[in-house]
Amino acid sequence: MAIQQFKFFCLITSIVIYIIIITTLRAPGINKSVPKPWGPPRICPVHFSEQTITPLNNTKHLLVSAYMDQRVNGLDIRIIGIFRRDSIQPLHCFFCCVDHLSRTRIPATILQHSDNFGFPFVTTDVMCQIPQNCKATHVTLLPQSEKVISPEQIWLPIRNQKTNGKEKRKLQFNFTVCISNLFGDYNNVLQFAQTLEMYRLLGVDRVVIYNTSCSPDLSRLLQSYSQEGFVEMVPWPIDQHLNPSRGWLHSKHGGDLHYFGQLTTLNECIYRSMDRSRYVLLNDIDEIIMPYQHNGLMPLMNMLKQQHPNTGVFLIENHIFPKIPLKESELDPVPQWKGVPGFNILEHIYKEEPNRNIYHPHKLIVQPRSVEQTSVHEVIKTFGQMFKVPPDVCRIIHSPISVPTPPVLEKLHKDTRLWDFREKLIPSVNTVLRRAGLLHY
Numbered sequence: 001m002a003i004q005q006f007k008f009f010c011l012i013t014s015i016v017i018y019i020i021i022i023t024t025l026r027a028p029g030i031n032k033s034v035p036k037p038w039g040p041p042r043i044c045p046v047h048f049s050e051q052t053i054t055p056l057n058n059t060k061h062l063l064v065s066a067y068m069d070q071r072v073n074g075l076d077i078r079i080i081g082i083f084r085r086d087s088i089q090p091l092h093c094f095f096c097c098v099d100h101l102s103r104t105r106i107p108a109t110i111l112q113h114s115d116n117f118g119f120p121f122v123t124t125d126v127m128c129q130i131p132q133n134c135k136a137t138h139v140t141l142l143p144q145s146e147k148v149i150s151p152e153q154i155w156l157p158i159r160n161q162k163t164n165g166k167e168k169r170k171l172q173f174n175f176t177v178c179i180s181n182l183f184g185d186y187n188n189v190l191q192f193a194q195t196l197e198m199y200r201l202l203g204v205d206r207v208v209i210y211n212t213s214c215s216p217d218l219s220r221l222l223q224s225y226s227q228e229g230f231v232e233m234v235p236w237p238i239d240q241h242l243n244p245s246r247g248w249l250h251s252k253h254g255g256d257l258h259y260f261g262q263l264t265t266l267n268e269c270i271y272r273s274m275d276r277s278r279y280v281l282l283n284d285i286d287e288i289i290m291p292y293q294h295n296g297l298m299p300l301m302n303m304l305k306q307q308h309p310n311t312g313v314f315l316i317e318n319h320i321f322p323k324i325p326l327k328e329s330e331l332d333p334v335p336q337w338k339g340v341p342g343f344n345i346l347e348h349i350y351k352e353e354p355n356r357n358i359y360h361p362h363k364l365i366v367q368p369r370s371v372e373q374t375s376v377h378e379v380i381k382t383f384g385q386m387f388k389v390p391p392d393v394c395r396i397i398h399s400p401i402s403v404p405t406p407p408v409l410e411k412l413h414k415d416t417r418l419w420d421f422r423e424k425l426i427p428s429v430n431t432v433l434r435r436a437g438l439l440h441y
């Protein structure tokens, strides 16, 4: 008995020691070698896109992102893409569901946006119904001529999934600004920091920026903003796929695609914001949508929504503030900003009166859920009404790097609205510049 008990004791002890050794040896390795569970279950093919721009195999088209969108009857999914207009062929959607791979070929509805400005590539929505009994997680497209999904096929994750039961979730943001495209060696650091801090003072919670390229200094500033969470950088390597145009008109500027894909990114940003932001502002980084009767965007929108409950698109008039020499006494210089690349928007306090007899562009404040397709100065397809906001209520302070025709001084009007925020703006700009290591004085 004693011997058997001893043997048993030895056995148990060795097993315990063995287990301890195995666990200690393997534990650190496990964390490193096994990736975090992410993406579709193993039943589905394994290649899902982690890029912002994904070429669609065997076509000339590019895919950007897929969103759940059930606002149009009979359709569930909207895939935003960039399609070559002269080679659009019938396509089928395939779905990866939570617990199976659906083999149903779903014919796709392909909707080119009407704004193409003559370029060969255009923003295109591909819409599909989800097959029955499928909780779809990923989607892919195949030309009609292809019958089988290759194991190499790239799948897009479906975003804006409704969380079951909790339809009315609390929105994460009140205001999101979408900055369509950053390209070239753009280096207006001071204006960028001032504008972002002005947005923040006005109540903006998130700024989404599509980045093809920018200067190293600006990149540092944006990296620091994005660590903090105020800015969301979306890589936009459109120049690796197409020859994007720097202009807006094909006959004049050439290239494959309007203005580095601005129309695609604006639409993508609206869908990205749809389930998380009450309002979306579509404007450029040299523009500030400025309330003139309220101290922030929320009080402004509360008033406008009360007056126009069925309106989902608010058009804001553009006012240009060109650079002209300031009289010395007009503004105290900010010595710290010496040496920071870019210009000081607080010095731009004379504005041109817009000529309303000619076409005069607006920018937009939208409720994302009321927009189906957008352009730069207007919404192309909307579920709600539009309203032109009077300029004395809200207008755009647009401080461009240069203006096509030199300003006529007699026709300019002094407008120092920005100075109302000066006391808060200057210290917060200093803080972000210092944080990014861009203050040298």
Ligand SMILES: *[C@@H]1O[C@H](CO)[C@@H](O)[C@H](O)[C@H]1NC(C)=O
Binding pocket: 057, 058, 150, 152, 153, 154
């Ligand atoms: C693209 O198509 C080719 C030919 O059909 C195939 O060999 C390749 O694996 C496909 N690649 C992807 C990413 O689907």
Ligand SMILES: *[C@@H]1O[C@H](CO)[C@@H](O)[C@H](O)[C@H]1NC(C)=O
Binding pocket: 171, 172, 173, 174, 205, 298
């Ligand atoms: C949105 O605005 C409301 C009302 O002004 C405010 O109570 C709320 O905290 C804001 N939400 C965010 C995310 O800032």
Ligand SMILES: *[C@@H]1O[C@H](CO)[C@@H](O)[C@H](O)[C@H]1NC(C)=O
Binding pocket: 211, 212, 213, 214, 218, 219, 220, 222, 223, 233
């Ligand atoms: C912007 O894009 C360029 C080019 O890809 C990259 O080098 C840079 O790091 C990006 N900047 C940020 C802040 O994401």
